[in-house]
Amino acid sequence: AQTVTQSQPEMSVQEAETVTLSCTYDTSESDYYLFWYKQPPSRQMILVIRQEAYKQQNATENRFSVNFQKAAKSFSLKISDSQLGDAAMYFCADGGATNKLIFGTGTLLAVQP
Amino acid sequence: SQTIHQWPATLVQPVGSPLSLECTVEGTSNPNLYWYRQAAGRGLQLLFYSVGIGQISSEVPQNLSASRPQDRQFILSSKKLLLSDSGFYLCAWSVARGRWSTDTQYFGPGTRLTVL
Numbered sequence: 001a002q003t004v005t006q007s008q009p010e011m012s013v014q015e016a017e018t019v020t021l022s023c024t025y026d027t028s029e030s031d032y033y034l035f036w037y038k039q040p041p042s043r044q045m046i047l048v049i050r051q052e053a054y055k056q057q058n059a060t061e062n063r064f065s066v067n068f069q070k071a072a073k074s075f076s077l078k079i080s081d082s083q084l085g086d087a088a089m090y091f092c093a094d095g096g097a098t099n100k101l102i103f104g105t106g107t108l109l110a111v112q113p
Numbered sequence: 114s115q116t117i118h119q120w121p122a123t124l125v126q127p128v129g130s131p132l133s134l135e136c137t138v139e140g141t142s143n144p145n146l147y148w149y150r151q152a153a154g155r156g157l158q159l160l161f162y163s164v165g166i167g168q169i170s171s172e173v174p175q176n177l178s179a180s181r182p183q184d185r186q187f188i189l190s191s192k193k194l195l196l197s198d199s200g201f202y203l204c205a206w207s208v209a210r211g212r213w214s215t216d217t218q219y220f221g222p223g224t225r226l227t228v229l
Binding site for chain 2: 100
């Protein structure tokens with residue numbers, strides 16, 4: 001069965017600094033996608049970044065990048081130059097050819113001015 | 114561009130009353146559709162998903178049901194609400210890609226349900 005583990009319930013970062021959120025997953029699929037979603041206080045889930053498992057190159061989206069270690073089944077999110085608007089709950093998710101996304105329990109990120 | 118709508122945004126219902134939450138998607142055809150529930154401070158739990166009209170898969174046994182009467186409409190229902198049904202309900206859609214069916218899911222704004 002697919003599982004996703006986020007071991008950091010809460011993180012804090014100073015504005016303009018860099019923070020890394022951890023995620024590990026366990027899947028039996030050979031081809032799959034991995035995602036990071038952001039949930040601000042409005043509670044709408046917003047896609048931050050997506051990684052195809054068959055691609056070795058780490059995905060980047062502006063200040064957001066991932067460190068994808070397929071053999072270790074690790075998928076961490078790095079946020080550079082943190083901004084106050086980055087404060088939110090961040091969810092890691094694993095998708096395969098099963099019509100489902102499996103979500104982790106989330107990491108609450110606080111950004112200190 | 115694609116948009117997803119959910120209503121109502123907030124709902125307070127007594128125990129034992131019926132429920133109907135609606136989700137519609139615009140700007141795409143034959144999407145995969147999903148219902149999730151999020152309890153306070155918790156992650157997302159997949160309740161139902163649909164790959165086509167009338168095709169519903171249930172993930173968690175409960176007193177909720179889902180229907181897809183039209184291609185871009187997904188409805189979550191209950192005949193009698195329980196206190197444990199309180200939570201934040203999110204609808205999502207994704208492009209149906211055949212084998213690569215678990216692609217990016219795009220979420221609606223959600224419905225906050227309180228059962229008293």
